[in-house]
Amino acid sequence: xxxxxxxxxxxxLSLIVFACSTSDDGGGTSEETDDxxxxxxxxxxxxxxxxIPAYTAFNADVAVMVQASSVFTETPSEAxxxxxxxxxxxxxxxxxxxxxxxxxxxxxxNFRNRLNxxxxxxxxxxxxxxxxxxxxxLPSNIAIQGFPAIDYLINGLAGTDAEIVAFYNSESTAxxxxxxxxxxxxxxxxxSTTVLNDWExxxxxxxxxxxxxxxxxSVDKLVNDFLYYYEKSLRAGKIGIPAGVFSVDPLPxxxxxxxSKEIGKELLLAAITASQNxxxxxxxxxxxxxxxxxxxxxxxxxxxxxxxxxxLINNQFDISKTKAAELGNDLALQVTTDNSKxxxxxxxxxxxxxxxxxxMLQALSINVDFVDADGD
Amino acid sequence: xxxxxxxxxxxxxxxxxxxxxxxxxxxMMFFSTLRFLSYGWVDKLxxxxxxxxxxxxxEWIKPLGVYTYALFIVCLISSFLIIxxxxxxxxxxxxFLCFTYIELMDKTTYLNHYYFVSCLSFLLLFLPAxxxxxxxxxxxxxxxxxxxxxxxxxxxxxxxxxxxxxxxxAKLNSDWLLDAMPLKIWLPSNYDLPILxxxxxxxxxxxxxxxxxxxxxxxxxxxxxxxxxxxxxxFMVVVFHVLTRILFPIGVFPFVMIVSALIFFDSxxxxxxxxxxxxxxxxxxxxxSVVGQRSPRKIPLLIIGLFLLIQLLLxxxxxxxxNELFWTEEGYxxxxxxxxxxxxxxxxxxxxxxxxxxxxxxxxxxxxxxFQEKQMSTQPDFILQYAHYLADHFSENGxxxxxxxxxSYVAINGRLSQPYVDPKxxxxxxxxxxxxxxxxxxxxxxxxxx
Numbered sequence: 001x002x003x004x005x006x007x008x009x010x011x012x013l014s015l016i017v018f019a020c021s022t023s024d025d026g027g028g029t030s031e032e033t034d035d036x037x038x039x040x041x042x043x044x045x046x047x048x049x050x051x052i053p054a055y056t057a058f059n060a061d062v063a064v065m066v067q068a069s070s071v072f073t074e075t076p077s078e079a080x081x082x083x084x085x086x087x088x089x090x091x092x093x094x095x096x097x098x099x100x101x102x103x104x105x106x107x108x109x110n111f112r113n114r115l116n117x118x119x120x121x122x123x124x125x126x127x128x129x130x131x132x133x134x135x136x137x138l139p140s141n142i143a144i145q146g147f148p149a150i151d152y153l154i155n156g157l158a159g160t161d162a163e164i165v166a167f168y169n170s171e172s173t174a175x176x177x178x179x180x181x182x183x184x185x186x187x188x189x190x191x192s193t194t195v196l197n198d199w200e201x202x203x204x205x206x207x208x209x210x211x212x213x214x215x216x217x218s219v220d221k222l223v224n225d226f227l228y229y230y231e232k233s234l235r236a237g238k239i240g241i242p243a244g245v246f247s248v249d250p251l252p253x254x255x256x257x258x259x260s261k262e263i264g265k266e267l268l269l270a271a272i273t274a275s276q277n278x279x280x281x282x283x284x285x286x287x288x289x290x291x292x293x294x295x296x297x298x299x300x301x302x303x304x305x306x307x308x309x310x311x312l313i314n315n316q317f318d319i320s321k322t323k324a325a326e327l328g329n330d331l332a333l334q335v336t337t338d339n340s341k342x343x344x345x346x347x348x349x350x351x352x353x354x355x356x357x358x359x360m361l362q363a364l365s366i367n368v369d370f371v372d373a374d375g376d
Numbered sequence: 377x378x379x380x381x382x383x384x385x386x387x388x389x390x391x392x393x394x395x396x397x398x399x400x401x402x403x404m405m406f407f408s409t410l411r412f413l414s415y416g417w418v419d420k421l422x423x424x425x426x427x428x429x430x431x432x433x434x435e436w437i438k439p440l441g442v443y444t445y446a447l448f449i450v451c452l453i454s455s456f457l458i459i460x461x462x463x464x465x466x467x468x469x470x471x472f473l474c475f476t477y478i479e480l481m482d483k484t485t486y487l488n489h490y491y492f493v494s495c496l497s498f499l500l501l502f503l504p505a506x507x508x509x510x511x512x513x514x515x516x517x518x519x520x521x522x523x524x525x526x527x528x529x530x531x532x533x534x535x536x537x538x539x540x541x542x543x544x545x546a547k548l549n550s551d552w553l554l555d556a557m558p559l560k561i562w563l564p565s566n567y568d569l570p571i572l573x574x575x576x577x578x579x580x581x582x583x584x585x586x587x588x589x590x591x592x593x594x595x596x597x598x599x600x601x602x603x604x605x606x607x608x609x610x611f612m613v614v615v616f617h618v619l620t621r622i623l624f625p626i627g628v629f630p631f632v633m634i635v636s637a638l639i640f641f642d643s644x645x646x647x648x649x650x651x652x653x654x655x656x657x658x659x660x661x662x663x664x665s666v667v668g669q670r671s672p673r674k675i676p677l678l679i680i681g682l683f684l685l686i687q688l689l690l691x692x693x694x695x696x697x698x699n700e701l702f703w704t705e706e707g708y709x710x711x712x713x714x715x716x717x718x719x720x721x722x723x724x725x726x727x728x729x730x731x732x733x734x735x736x737x738x739x740x741x742x743x744x745x746x747f748q749e750k751q752m753s754t755q756p757d758f759i760l761q762y763a764h765y766l767a768d769h770f771s772e773n774g775x776x777x778x779x780x781x782x783x784s785y786v787a788i789n790g791r792l793s794q795p796y797v798d799p800k801x802x803x804x805x806x807x808x809x810x811x812x813x814x815x816x817x818x819x820x821x822x823x824x825x826x
Contacts, residue, residue, distance in 0.1 A: 036567055036577045212568045236739070248734045300564065307792045354722050354785045358793045362720040365565035368750055374487060374627030375715075 045290030053284035076168035096270035100229035105198035120148035156259030243342035252335035264331035390643035398505035402459035461510020489629035502676035544593030549825030556582035557789035558718035703819035721753035763803035
């Protein structure tokens with residue numbers, strides 16, 4: 001009799017605890033107290049003040065680029081070409097503020113790769129232009145589209161503007177190049193509209209509601225996406241790879257915006273600033289800061305009296321920007337003339353990888369994306 | 377003294393205890409293997425990676441490509457045979473070899489509880505766990521035996537005692553007790569649990585869990601051994617392991633520990649279980665139990681005695697190393713150091729061709745899975761093995777005189793990250809051994825305690 005009671009108690013207790021553990025539907029923590037960091041507020045700040053405004057601005061800039069592209073292809077002239085270049089540059093710079101948010105629809109569409117794989121595949125582009133057949137949604141066609149492909153078409157076809165414009169005017173080539181250019185810009189617009197619409201539609205609430213601490217929670221996912229972006233696309237893609245850090249010799253042909261020769265540094269600085277702003281939870285449209293990785297770290301620091309990690313990370317962002325500012329506008333030229341400035345910039349960007357990936361992730365107790373194997 | 381031993385070794389106990397243990401052990405292994413397969417982990421952990429981290433001296437044990445699945449299928453079948461007790465001697469041997477082979481394939485997946493399973497199945501190799509409630513005994517009544525030597529059951533208790541008590545001893549350090557680390561990092565991240573979630577943000581809760589955990593590990597073997605506190609002890613076992621299951625991703629381990637703790641109960645408890653299970657399964661009871669007199673079996677006793685002695689001593693081998701155990705992990709594994717630290721790292725390898733003087737950095741994703749990279753970046757033996765692999769890999773392309781350097785940082789238990797391996801040491805020239813690794817940089821802090 002006594003034992004049955006004990007067993008009953010054990011089973012009851014197990015059930016209660018089990019019930020607790022399985023109800024991870026997120027957002028259910030309504031009685032959030034003051035001593036609990038408000039992740040929901042952080043997600044809302046990310047979505048409403050950073051991600052959606054950034055996509056809105058980007059989408060508007062892309063629309064201007066599409067317009068400029070259609071004006072140019074209707075009346076190819078040097079003035080219209082310059083116009084298109086300006087619009088392309090503006091959209092490319094804006095892209096640096098959304099590139100890191102490869103989550104939801106963007107992840108599904110492979111957004112970053114479809115917009116910005118470089119170096120662009122010139123041989124395939126030329127083939128496609130002459131055959132007039134291409135399907136941008138094929139995974140194998142990732143390197144013939146997006147900003148780098150447009151870069152080639154508006155900056156890289158020839159040495160002078162007059163010669164470039166000639167490609168769009170001459171009877172033998174005009175159809176091919178005009179068509180391809182418009183298809184490129186339209187595809188960028190189509191993709192960015194799809195992502196923006198999804199955020200403005202149902203995805204925002206899904207994202208904000210994902211407050212769970214599991215690997216599928218929004219915080220874990222976006223932080224992992226952010227770090228992946230910072231490490232692979234920003235640090236390695238923009239600086240490390242062209243500087244030859246990962247290869248025997250430098251690879252200047254692998255810089256971003258290779259053909260424009262003017263905006264590489266600006267894109268880099270925009271990307272570092274956007275990363276720092278995301279870290280600080282700074283609103284895209286104003287100077288105000290909301291709940292963010294920075295405030296989360298500061299909150300956790302009050303529990304464990306640790307080092308002031310958020311200041312260290314911000315300082316490192318500042319140092320990286322100062323170093324990057326010393327580069328020339330043409331990063332390929334920078335690699336061939338004085339590569340040490342590139343590798344020094346790489347070193348500073350690298351220091352923040354350690355602070356973000358080792359120290360910040362440990363403090364936040366977020367796992368780097370990996371097989372969800374057991375621990376002990 | 378000698379007579380004490382003699383009387384002890386002639387003591388007998390019901391076979392039921394061991395039979396129940398066999399059945400539960402088999403069930404646990406069956407479902408954990410099934411779980412492993414169903415999560416697709418075989419492919420992710422043992423087929424996808426290009427490179428595997430071997431244990432020192434076991435470099436010849438490698439995954440078998442797609443045939444790795446066969447290992448798991450064999451594990452599944454043998455654990456089922458263990459449950460029903462059919463051809464027990466063979467099935468436990470096959471299970472032990474198969475399971476241990478799997479664990480030795482890649483130390484990336486090392487977990488104390490996998491090691492625990494290997495230890496238990498090793499013990500079971502020498503124990504007559506099929507003499508009751510088994511197909512073996514049903515088919516051959518001469519095997520059916522009501523009593524076995526008491527030490528057959530006690531050796532499992534000793535194993536469990538070591539696991540708990542040593543896990544408790546390992547917690548007696550300044551990080552765990554004075555700073556409540558790493559629980560102070562881990563617990564707040566469970567903010568989304570109902571009721572517990574907001575409690576887990578409070579500092580006193582972190583300390584309560586740390587001290588409570590250490591006390592639990594040290595006390596539980598005694599509570600289970602001492603009859604008046606046994607039920608309370610078992611209740612604590614259930615509460616503790618269910619709680620850890622909720623808070624941490626530790627798979628089936630809590631359930632393995634819960635059912636293992638049943639071994640501490642008296643024979644009538646196990647007899648009752650067998651009785652009820654037989655009724656439930658409509659099994660005919662076997663009446664003609666041989667109250668067997670068998671020849672005393674010295675060799676199993678010697679092997680198990682030696683094995684338990686090794687178990688008692690092995691966790692202390694870290695004392696032979698000068699450096700901070702948590703930092704260098706020399707003598708860390710196979711010592712029941714469970715959930716003791718939050719360690720994260722980053723390792724950037726540089727390959728230098730000393731003939732041409734050219735160098736380049738390595739993208740670890742080209743060679744390792746992110747899980748392997750995570751484990752590699754905080755453990756020196758992984759770092760060294762990977763460095764050798766890189767040296768070999770880049771020597772294949774004709775280049776000679778390849779040097780491998782690493783710039784690495786490690787953060788432990790909430791401390792800021794510190795440089796880990798001496799970046800000036802050519803790791804391609806360093807040999808792996810049990811000798812202290814003097815290319816690990818000093819840990820700029822002090823963790824006091826055992």
